[in-house]
Amino acid sequence: MLQILHDVTIDWLGNRVWFIGLSVLLMLAGLASAIVRQATGGQAFNLGVDFKGGTVVTVKFRQRPGDEAIRAALVSKGVRDAVVQPVTDKPDTVLIKVPLEGEGQDGRVKVRGALNAFGTEASPSGDLNSEPNAAYKIIGTDAVGAIAGAQLRNKAIAVTLAALVGILIYIAFRFEWTYGAAAVIAVFHDVLVTLGFFSIFQFEVSLTVIAALLTLVGFSVNDTIVVFDRIRENRKLHRRDSLYKVTNDAINQTLSRTIITSGLVFLSVLAMVLFGGEVLRGFSVALLIGVVFGTYSSVAIASPIMVWWEQRIEAANRQATLTFNQPLKGGVRTPAKAPAKASAKASGRARA
Amino acid sequence: MKKKNVLQRTIIIVIITVVGLYAVIGPHRRWPHFKDFTWSGIKETLATNIHLGLDLQGGSHLVMRVKTEDFLRRLTEEDFVAAQNAAKDAGYEIKGGQAQTSGTYRIVLEPADASKAEEIKQAVQKKVELGDTSIWGYSASGGQMSWTMTQAAQRLLADNATTQALNIIETRINALGITEPTLQTHGAQSAHQILLQMPGVQDPERVKAILQGESRLELVHVLGPPSPSPATTYTSEAEAIQSVGGVVPPNRKVLPYQERIEPTANGATDQTQKPKQWVVVEVPAIIDGSELRNANAVGTQGGRSEDYEINFSLKKSGADKFGAWTGAHINEYMGVVLNGEVRSVAYIKSQIYDQGQITGRFSQKSAEDLALTLRSGALPAPIEYLEERTVGPSLGQDSIRAGVNASLVGLALVVLFMLVYYRGSGVNAVLALLLNMILMLAGLIMFGATLTLPGIAGIILTIGMAVDSNVLIFERIREELRSGKTVPSAVEQGFGHAFITIIDTHVTTIISSLFLFVFGTGPIRGFAVTLVIGLLVNLFSAVYVSRTIFMWVLGRKERVESLSI
Numbered sequence: 001m002l003q004i005l006h007d008v009t010i011d012w013l014g015n016r017v018w019f020i021g022l023s024v025l026l027m028l029a030g031l032a033s034a035i036v037r038q039a040t041g042g043q044a045f046n047l048g049v050d051f052k053g054g055t056v057v058t059v060k061f062r063q064r065p066g067d068e069a070i071r072a073a074l075v076s077k078g079v080r081d082a083v084v085q086p087v088t089d090k091p092d093t094v095l096i097k098v099p100l101e102g103e104g105q106d107g108r109v110k111v112r113g114a115l116n117a118f119g120t121e122a123s124p125s126g127d128l129n130s131e132p133n134a135a136y137k138i139i140g141t142d143a144v145g146a147i148a149g150a151q152l153r154n155k156a157i158a159v160t161l162a163a164l165v166g167i168l169i170y171i172a173f174r175f176e177w178t179y180g181a182a183a184v185i186a187v188f189h190d191v192l193v194t195l196g197f198f199s200i201f202q203f204e205v206s207l208t209v210i211a212a213l214l215t216l217v218g219f220s221v222n223d224t225i226v227v228f229d230r231i232r233e234n235r236k237l238h239r240r241d242s243l244y245k246v247t248n249d250a251i252n253q254t255l256s257r258t259i260i261t262s263g264l265v266f267l268s269v270l271a272m273v274l275f276g277g278e279v280l281r282g283f284s285v286a287l288l289i290g291v292v293f294g295t296y297s298s299v300a301i302a303s304p305i306m307v308w309w310e311q312r313i314e315a316a317n318r319q320a321t322l323t324f325n326q327p328l329k330g331g332v333r334t335p336a337k338a339p340a341k342a343s344a345k346a347s348g349r350a351r352a
Numbered sequence: 353m354k355k356k357n358v359l360q361r362t363i364i365i366v367i368i369t370v371v372g373l374y375a376v377i378g379p380h381r382r383w384p385h386f387k388d389f390t391w392s393g394i395k396e397t398l399a400t401n402i403h404l405g406l407d408l409q410g411g412s413h414l415v416m417r418v419k420t421e422d423f424l425r426r427l428t429e430e431d432f433v434a435a436q437n438a439a440k441d442a443g444y445e446i447k448g449g450q451a452q453t454s455g456t457y458r459i460v461l462e463p464a465d466a467s468k469a470e471e472i473k474q475a476v477q478k479k480v481e482l483g484d485t486s487i488w489g490y491s492a493s494g495g496q497m498s499w500t501m502t503q504a505a506q507r508l509l510a511d512n513a514t515t516q517a518l519n520i521i522e523t524r525i526n527a528l529g530i531t532e533p534t535l536q537t538h539g540a541q542s543a544h545q546i547l548l549q550m551p552g553v554q555d556p557e558r559v560k561a562i563l564q565g566e567s568r569l570e571l572v573h574v575l576g577p578p579s580p581s582p583a584t585t586y587t588s589e590a591e592a593i594q595s596v597g598g599v600v601p602p603n604r605k606v607l608p609y610q611e612r613i614e615p616t617a618n619g620a621t622d623q624t625q626k627p628k629q630w631v632v633v634e635v636p637a638i639i640d641g642s643e644l645r646n647a648n649a650v651g652t653q654g655g656r657s658e659d660y661e662i663n664f665s666l667k668k669s670g671a672d673k674f675g676a677w678t679g680a681h682i683n684e685y686m687g688v689v690l691n692g693e694v695r696s697v698a699y700i701k702s703q704i705y706d707q708g709q710i711t712g713r714f715s716q717k718s719a720e721d722l723a724l725t726l727r728s729g730a731l732p733a734p735i736e737y738l739e740e741r742t743v744g745p746s747l748g749q750d751s752i753r754a755g756v757n758a759s760l761v762g763l764a765l766v767v768l769f770m771l772v773y774y775r776g777s778g779v780n781a782v783l784a785l786l787l788n789m790i791l792m793l794a795g796l797i798m799f800g801a802t803l804t805l806p807g808i809a810g811i812i813l814t815i816g817m818a819v820d821s822n823v824l825i826f827e828r829i830r831e832e833l834r835s836g837k838t839v840p841s842a843v844e845q846g847f848g849h850a851f852i853t854i855i856d857t858h859v860t861t862i863i864s865s866l867f868l869f870v871f872g873t874g875p876i877r878g879f880a881v882t883l884v885i886g887l888l889v890n891l892f893s894a895v896y897v898s899r900t901i902f903m904w905v906l907g908r909k910e911r912v913e914s915l916s917i
Contacts, residue, residue: 003830056538056547066750067744067748068750071750083746083748084748085743085744085745085748086410086743086744087741087743087744088410088742089742090741095743142539143538143539143540144536144537144538144539144547145536145537146536147534147535147536152873155872155873156876159867159868159872160876162867162871163863163865163868166863166864166866166867167860167863167864170860170863171860174856207875208805208806208809210875211805211806211875211879212809214806214809214868215809215810215812215813215879217864218813218861218864218883219813219816221857221861221864222816222817222860222861225853225857225860226824226853229856230853233849253831254827256827257823257824257827260769260773260827261816261819261823261824264765264766264769264819265819267762267765268759268761268763268765268766268812269762269812271758271759271762271765272755272758272762275754275757275758275761276754276758277750277751277754277755277758279747279748279751280747280751280754280755283805283809284758287812
């Protein structure tokens with residue numbers, strides 16, 4: 001049978017300092033980009049017309065070029081994030097929505113600059129019938145507000161946070177609450193890193209990017225749970241092994257699955273980045289970054305955090321047990337968990 | 353025993369597949385013809401079965417204007433009446449005054465004794481909010497006291513009214529179940545225009561009428577001798593005005609009263625049914641629509657089956673006010689006023705707290721539409737439509753084609769990999785994936801969901817998790833085989849272990865999607881709908897169906913030495 005990997009023994013947790021260092025670096029870079037851009041009068045994120053509002057220019061053509069040709073003409077003049085929407089009940093008319101950029105920049109002027117690639121505009125007083133040489137005429141310019149106003153944005157954030165709390169509770173119920181917290185921290189990491197990329201490279205953030213972020217949250221949690229599930233299973237099978245070893249083993253055992261699944265999703269999304277066209281680029285790029293970091297974070301962020309946290313709790317419990325074993329003056333009550341763990345260890349030793 | 357089990361499972365799968373397939377490609381509201389199952393017939397039904405959103409298919413483009421001048425006029429008139437009443441209540445005589453509402457908005461009071469102006473001002477401002485100098489500029493001259501609305505306040509109030517109208521329209525659109533409209537302000541800020549783009553809806557005129565419905569509800573005291581005398585009505589407006597002494601005093605209003613009128617489809621009223629009458633009502637109203645808690649359309653008891661009325665209930669604060677008032681006015685007449693027209697008049701039999709009806713022989717549809725607009729709140733000002741167009745998809749036809757092609761490339765890669773890497777079992781996975789997609793579409797169609805780009809993102813995540821489920825199972829089976837287990841036991845163990853993981857990943861995602869679905873709006877909801885449907889389907893296709901195929905393969909031979917995986 002075809003096989004990518006077998007019997008891998010990589011010490012993933014041993015590299016946790018590098019992993020977490022890299023992630024912190026990436027998040028700081030994103031944060032720095034957002035802050036510096038904001039502070040120097042720029043924009044932290046390149047928000048599209050959905051978020052910022054802009055100008056709708058209504059254009060009547062003598063011979064309407066295809067949507068793609070119009071968009072290409074706009075892009076060649078530096079208008080990257082336009083929405084080109086044909087008016088179906090008037091086939092010669094197109095609505096071109098361009099985002100607001102800076103102060104005093106006129107969307108109409110920009111659109112006219114781009115459309116001159118198709119011929120000249122009819123004079124303001126004339127129309128296409130009276131001027132046979134004109135190729136198009138701008139028949140309306142209207143400012144439009146944001147589709148996704150602050151209200152929708154805040155609601156989206158609140159709802160997503162609520163959903164993450166739901167995830168936290170379910171994982172805490174099925175595993176331990178430290179597992180849930182680690183998974184949710186990993187999700188935050190993925191979203192922040194992705195947003196960081198969007199700030200650094202100034203990719204346009206449109207409503208479709210929000211959909212991509214929701215998708216990457218799903219991927220990331222899915223991936224983390226697969227690893228955690230294996231950890232849970234291994235802990236039952238190998239009670240003597242340390243959590244450190246169990247976690248490394250679980251990551252190694254699920255590694256071929258991780259590579260296959262993430263690789264397939266990565267390739268599919270890459271196809272969308274390459275062939276999906278300009279309008280879907282923000283969506284597909286966000287997904288691509290999300291798939292890479294969603295996979296990375298379950299190994300490099302969620303697992304080390306969970307192990308570190310569990311070890312701390314274990315250490316605290318051991319300390320409590322020690323206190324209990326010494327002659328007590330007060331009557332300190334033992335944490336419920338400690339004796340169980342101690343006896344599990346004892347039975348392990350006995351079997352050895 | 354095992355054979356029977358496989359047979360039973362196969363029957364269940366075949367039935368679900370056939371039903372799902374029919375839901376996707378079969379015609380719904382009629383019996384299928386033979387030509388429905390030709391290639392072009394399938395394409396045609398598919399297009400009617402699957403509702404595509406604004407971003408994928410386009411829809412209507414409506415520009416409307418909020419008549420903010422109406423809002424400012426009503427505000428000024430109401431404050432004028434309130435100011436006049438406040439002065440009188442405080443014991444000052446007011447001999448005249450007016451509310452100016454063209455261009456400038458000004459309230460003018462003429463006190464009988466001009467020297468008392470300052471005291472009157474204090475008394476009025478204690479009760480009516482005219483003391484806010486950022487809104488009203490006060491001046492007194494020539495025996496007249498006047499409050500003039502500042503330009504800044506006019507702009508601010510008009511902008512607020514537009515924002516409020518936008519929110520109410522959004523509520524109504526959501527209540528109508530129109531998925532993923534785009535709603536934004538349009539034109540210069542001072543134009544107070546709203547642009548609504550929504551995907552193709554079945555009855556656009558009804559949607560327009562609902563959005564336009566002002567739904568200003570008031571419960572008022574109708575003046576006249578109490579029951580058993582009939583309610584006092586007048587046959588003309590002049591006659592009604594005459595009854596209050598020729599000039600309508602500030603605490604009275606003359607309103608038209610049309611009994612049992614039924615709005616026709618476009619919201620206009622059929623005026624032929626009964627002659628219009630007029631009644632005199634007390635100002636201010638007992639309570640208004642802002643005190644409404646809920647409103648529902650119900651069939652009229654004892655009426656014709658097509659007669660509907662609207663039952664409403666009031667919030668606590670409104671119920672207290674209403675209860676106190678009705679308790680003190682037993683046997684007097686009360687009117688339900690909708691958008692400045694009296695819809696029904698009835699006498700108060702006993703004290704009423706928080707329940708009421710709007711009767712008037714509504715059709716079921718008009719009653720339901722009215723209840724919907726009442727629930728969403730009254731528009732601060734009427735709305736007029738300026739422009740209506742049909743537009744193409746906002747993502748652009750070319751982008752959609754590119755996106756579809758890219759997805760097909762991605763899907764082909766996945767299928768190819770599964771077949772090469774897992775060979776025989778890969779066929780199993782591809783079948784499960786195909787079934788997943790068919791059933792997911794069937795689910796979307798049955799729930800009447802509208803497919804948009806965020807919805808497609810949900811589908812992508814579903815497909816990713818569907819492939820993952822199979823990879824998890826197959827990798828686990830391989831692992832069990834490597835550890836030396838026999839084929840049937842490796843399959844058994846592989847499914848058993850992977851199943852726990854699959855349940856955990858799926859339940860986690862379904863829980864979070866339910867949050868997104870219940871509390872989210874627009875794109876977030878669209879994403880959640882497809883994801884929840886897709887994942888529920890996947891538990892069936894990736895686990896149940898896949899398992900059955902393995903059972904079938906393994907059950908064909910007595911002893912299985914090897915497995916194509």
